[in-house]
Amino acid sequence: MKAYLLYRDRDADLQAPLPALADTAARDLELPTILDAMSQGDPFLREVAQRTLLTGLTSVDAVEYRQQILQDCLAQPSIVREVYRLATDALLGEKRVWRFYRPSPEMILSRGLEVLGLFVRHLHSLREVAASARGKLRSPGLTRFFSVLEAELSDDFFESADRHLAQLRFPDGILMSASLGEGLAGDRYVLRTSSQAKRGWAHRLLDRWRPSNSFEIGERDESGHRNLAELRDRGVNLVANAVAQSNDHVVSFFELVRAELGFYVGCLNLHEQLTRIGSPTCVPEVRSPAELQLRVRGLYEPCLALRLGQRTVSNDLSADGKRLVFVCGANQGGKSTFLRSVGLVHLMLQAGMFVPAESCTASLSRGVYTHFKREEDATMTHGKLEEELGRMHQIVAHIPPEGLLLCNESLSSTNEREGSEIARQILRALGEDRVRIVFVTFLYDLVHGFAQSPVDPSVLLLNAERLPDGRRTYRMVEGAPLPTSYGEDLYRKIFGAGGEAAAPEAPGGHPPGGPNVPAEGPTVPTSR
Amino acid sequence: MRPTSLLYPAGTDPSAPDAPSGAPVLHDLNLDQVFSTIKVGREEYELDPYFATPLRDVDSVRYRQEVARDLDRQDLREALAEFARTIRTVRKRLAQVEKLGYRYQQASWFLDAVDQYGGAVTRVVERLAAAQPGSRGVRSLLEQLSSYLGSAPFRSRADEAQQLKAGLAEVVYTLRLKGRRITVREFSETPDYSVQVLSTFQQFQRGASKDYRVKFDRVASMNHVEAEILELVANLFPELFRQLREFPGRHADFLDPTIRRLEREVQFYLAYREFLEKLRAAGLPFCYPEVTATSWEVFARATYDLGLAHKLTEDRSEVVTNDFQLEGPERIFVVSGPNQGGKTTFARTVGQLHYLARLGLPVPGEAARLHLCDEIFTHFEREERIENLRGKLQDELVRLHEILGRVTDRSLVIINESFTTTTLDDALFLGREILNQIIRSRALGVYVTFIDELSALGPATVSMVSTVAPDDPSRRTFKVVRRPADGKAYAIAIARKYGLTYEDIRGRSRP
Structure with a gap:
């Protein structure tokens, strides 16, 4: 029995390796927050959600197949949740059936029968849900899934299953020496031939009068009865094996249903939470990678919204035909947040999900790659620049044409002039490879080169908006970047007007607006 | 014994190191990684407070440098390392005793611990004395251990333990299992029966398959049946088992707290020293x-x-x-x-x-x-x-x-x-x-x-x-x-x- 709920023509593969560098993108884009919301504490849902989000689809048809199922799920959440609950219950029930640490065949059989009974009950319920869903669903995926369920879980199937369950319950029916080992536990057991025959009647009689030398094992004393059980165990070994294997087959079916449906349950969970905090979502219009479209209205960063529990600042982005987007401007202006929101939109879109925006028309990418600034490399053999170039090298080796690369302050671990030069070479080469790039950067030397007219029509320049009074709006506006990012403002705010921690011999306060040059220090040349 | 410390000179309080601080500093200096490597295999000693608590005066620094120099010597280092290892085994045994459910089993584990402990103290005093340590810390330690070793309670306890162990090692008995009944008797020599049984059931064997043969843990997992059997064995050897029964009660707190602390403190030096050894090489x-x-x-x-x-x-x-x-x-x-x-x-x-x-x-x-x-x-x-x-x-x-x-x-x-x-x-x-x-x-x-x-x-x-x-x-x-x-x-x-x-x-x- 197939589910075909994630792909039109194949099962989800939970063992398949994730695309190269997907874990990096997940981390950089704060995907765990999305996964938390999707999984609601269910580690399995989390795994499914993560895999599905990181294994993006690359054809419009495949995405639309999922989008249709998702629309059904959003319209009929209770049906989908019920089937997921049944699969989960069955699997959980199986896990709860006592499992001996070291089972004997008899125990394996006994357990196997109990599990099989449990599974048959759940399969009954599943058929009832399938029958009740008839006529309520529109998507080809879910419609087919439920009709397959009804056909396969026939009356004949249940009849023969019950027959097996009944039959397998079989309704019709030493002398050794030991010494004391470690901790005085019996040790060096040697089975001895009974010497009973050699002992005279007088000894036997004597034994009977020495009850303190013997004891009886209680009726329910399992360890004491283990030896007796051994023969029975040999008898049921093969059939126990068959029952156990049958159970394994049913488990794999429930696991498949749970995995494939789990993704949609995750979507429902996330949808409910975003709706609760008033954050809009939409099922996007998907375009092929070659069309190079990206038009989003009301785009926001869902992790931040989830974390704050409220609707957050949104941006409109109109980047049709743009291959390279620079995002510059004020510190704390929301650039990283914006960059993550762009990345998340693409990941979610490619998984067949809704996206965090009011409306969205976008081309699929052939994979989302991230190059975000990192903490000092903990393995120490690389300096910071080498560390980030090493990561860039990995990306360059893997990113396909029409992939999406998100850079957050890449090449900032060397000085501005050199960082800009390296960046120029990478951007030019990847651009010619039809890789799309969104680049948050302070490398003004780099950006100014692209800002000079005539501006390349495939390049978009965005700035984090900063009002004249210094406040940030967290909105990205089009335009060429300004040369400073206001570090001096912050310095004065934190270190006080004089900019000093405490020092009597400090030179006087710094006039606002320009770098202060200490009396004893050299004059500092500017960067350009 | 009055307390001695290998980490702090007399007069400073060794039992209460400062609250650990500076974790971000350790991270930034990559010392957290170094210390983690150093601590591998010594997690139970909780060395973190030692590594996280810097000394505040020059004399305390010198006190440790002296001890560390002593431990640069192979004879002293090995003597103390072996001592700490044995004390650890003894502690593990005692902890195990608490978890055991039956009186004779508990008593025998306790007996083994006492026996090992006595051996360890004897040996470390011999070895330290022969090596003649130079540091204030190790000299004071040797002095204390010597007087402990010579004390009367220590001596008589060690002798008693050895005699009991020898007696128990000689015990042999016979078991009969019939229906639900188990009988214990004096040992009498008869042929090994399992060989005959195996040959009888050989015919049922059916090629390779998943192995369902049950294996038994021998260590510390005495069940109530075994315990009942042991009680019956004890009836066969009443005097020996009476001595065993009474042994733990008479020697309850034999493990000296100072020795336990030394076991931990010496890890600080040994751990760092082992780490250095690879680099020295x-x-x-x-x-x-x-x-x-x-x-x-x-x-x-x-x-x-x-x-x-x-x-x-x-x-x-x-x-x-x-x-x-x-x-x-x-x-x-x-x-x-x-x-x-x-x-x-x-x-x-x-x-x-x-x-x-x-x-x-x-x-x-x-x-x-x-x-x-x-x-x-x-x-x-x-x-x-x-x-x-x-x-x-x-x-x-x-x-x-x-x-x-x-x-x-x-x-x-x-x-x-x-x-x-x-x-x-x-x-x-x-x-x-x-x-x-x-x-x-x-x-x-x-x-x-x-x-x-x-x-x-x-x-x-x-x-x-x-x-x-x-x-x-x-x-x-x-x-x-x-x-x-x-x-x-x-x-x-x-x-x-x-x-x-x-x-x-x-x-x-x-x-």
Whole structure:
């Protein structure tokens, strides 16, 4: 029995390796927050959600197949949740059936029968849900899934299953020496031939009068009865094996249903939470990678919204035909947040999900790659620049044409002039490879080169908006970047007007607006 | 016994080390990694407080250096290591006793523990006495252990334990299982029956399959049936088992608390020493630094980053050593120069040396004089986290402000590559402000920067420059030398090394 709920023509593969560098993108884009919301504490849902989000689809048809199922799920959440609950219950029930640490065949059989009974009950319920869903669903995926369920879980199937369950319950029916080992536990057991025959009647009689030398094992004393059980165990070994294997087959079916449906349950969970905090979502219009479209209205960063529990600042982005987007401007202006929101939109879109925006028309990418600034490399053999170039090298080796690369302050671990030069070479080469790039950067030397007219029509320049009074709006506006990012403002705010921690011999306060040059220090040349 | 400590001179309180502090500093200096490696296999001793609690006076530092020197001697080191190992086994046994459910089993485990304990004390006193330790710590330890060993209770307990053990080893008995009944009798010799049984059931065997044969744990898992059997065996040997029964009650608190603490304390030295051993084997020097609280003229010769050296020696790579020295008014190393030249490593090394010196341990290098700092402050870049909505630069400035508010002229401040999240103009401005504040505080400092201009702010600063191989700009030498900043970086050469120039990327082969 197939589910075909994630792909039109194949099962989800939970063992398949994730695309190269997907874990990096997940981390950089704060995907765990999305996964938390999707999984609601269910580690399995989390795994499914993560895999599905990181294994993006690359054809419009495949995405639309999922989008249709998702629309059904959003319209009929209770049906989908019920089937997921049944699969989960069955699997959980199986896990709860006592499992001996070291089972004997008899125990394996006994357990196997109990599990099989449990599974048959759940399969009954599943058929009832399938029958009740008839006529309520529109998507080809879910419609087919439920009709397959009804056909396969026939009356004949249940009849023969019950027959097996009944039959397998079989309704019709030493002398050794030991010494004391470690901790005085019996040790060096040697089975001895009974010497009973050699002992005279007088000894036997004597034994009977020495009850303190013997004891009886209680009726329910399992360890004491283990030896007796051994023969029975040999008898049921093969059939126990068959029952156990049958159970394994049913488990794999429930696991498949749970995995494939789990993704949609995750979507429902996330949808409910975003709706609760008033954050809009939409099922996007998907375009092929070659069309190079990206038009989003009301785009926001869902992790931040989830974390704050409220609707957050949104941006409109109109980047049709743009291959390279620079995002510059004020510190704390929301650039990283914006960059993550762009990345998340693409990941979610490619998984067949809704996206965090009011409306969205976008081309699929052939994979989302991230190059975000990192903490000092903990393995120490690389300096910071080498560390980030090493990561860039990995990306360059893997990113396909029409992939999406998100850079957050890449090449900032060397000085501005050199960082800009390296960046120029990478951007030019990847651009010619039809890789799309969104680049948050302070490398003004780099950006100014692209800002000079005539501006390349495939390049978009965005700035984090900063009002004249210094406040940030967290909105990205089009335009060429300004040369400073206001570090001096912050310095004065934190270190006080004089900019000093405490020092009597400090030179006087710094006039606002320009770098202060200490009396004893050299004059500092500017960067350009 | 009156308490003695291998970690603190008499008069200081060894039982209450300061609350662990400075975790971010340990992380920044990569000492957290070093200490984690050092602690491997010794988790139960909870050495963290020792490594996280620096000493505050020069005499305490010397006290530990003496003990560490004693433990450099193989005879003393092995004597104490073996002693600690045995005491550990004894403790494990005693802990196990608590968990056992049956009286004879408990008594026998207890008996084994006492026996081992007696042997361990006897042996360590013999070995320490023969070795003649030089440190105040180990001498005082030997003195105490000797008088303990000679005491009457200790002697009689050990004798009694040995006799009991010998008696129990000789016990043999016969078991009969019939229906649900089990009978215990005196042993009488009859043939091994399992051989006959096996041959009888051979015919049922059906090739290879999943093995369902049950295996039994022999250790500490006595079930009630075995316990009942043991009670019946005891009836066969009443006098022997009476002695056994009474033994634990008469020797309940035999494990001396001082010995337990010594077992833990000696781990501090042994763990560090084992770590050093690997580096020594690779030819790397260690020395006992001269530690001073009154001079700022620090130096180290042929020193290196402990964590990096550990990793490199494991990879069988060469470790580059560096020298540093401050004289007269000099207080701050301003480290600039090409990337990948070992700037960060140099900064860490200076920090590590001063930290390790405060623990009373030998430090990497041929020779060193170090200042006993009141505090080490580090500011290394942190990874951005969404929880922190303040923004990176603000976060960085807030942390620097906190540090600079606490620095004294006896502190060491290490700042690594700050302000790279902002523009060059901003970084220049901010770097100069911060560095000038450190200069005014008169603290020791290491300031790593991209900005050459910061390396000559006055007589307190010493310019150190990382270097690369002249014939191959992308090859690092890791040498950091004292010379004016030369303003050359080699970024493009490094980019080429990673195949990231335009030509490299266009010409690459696709996956």
